[in-house]
Amino acid sequence: QMSGEDEVEISDKDEPDGDGDGSSDCPTVRAPLTSLKSHQGVVIAADWLVGGKQAVTASWDRTANLYDVETSELVHSLTGHDQELTHCCTHPTQRLVVTSSRDTTFRLWDFRDPSIHSVNVFQGHTE
Numbered sequence: 001q002m003s004g005e006d007e008v009e010i011s012d013k014d015e016p017d018g019d020g021d022g023s024s025d026c027p028t029v030r031a032p033l034t035s036l037k038s039h040q041g042v043v044i045a046a047d048w049l050v051g052g053k054q055a056v057t058a059s060w061d062r063t064a065n066l067y068d069v070e071t072s073e074l075v076h077s078l079t080g081h082d083q084e085l086t087h088c089c090t091h092p093t094q095r096l097v098v099t100s101s102r103d104t105t106f107r108l109w110d111f112r113d114p115s116i117h118s119v120n121v122f123q124g125h126t127e
Helices: none
Strands: 041-047 054-059 064-068 074-076 085-090 096-101 105-115 118-124
Touching: 041 085, 054 085, 064 096, 074 105
Parallel strands: none
Antiparallel strands: 041 054, 054 064, 064 074, 085 096, 096 105, 105 118
């Protein structure tokens, strides 16, 4: 709790240093390392798959795409939603992806077995 006499000091850490040495506590990405292309609509969400070598994106084109980020290649296009996707999320330790859509469903995509890519559809969302 602060009284009216307390002053809040603003750190100059967020200000750029005048010495120009470029050192910082947080690195800055200045240019994209790669572009992942193949969606026909707006990409609304993205997440990394466990291991950091693949990423999944969700789009208003009704698909989610799984990419190999080292080669920038499309690994799988996840289709089946009837309307725009609203989100995607990956499991922190398993090769599982959840996508949600305006079609009132969410889907669980399972990539744990490389030979089988199964999907479970869950119904019932109203918004």
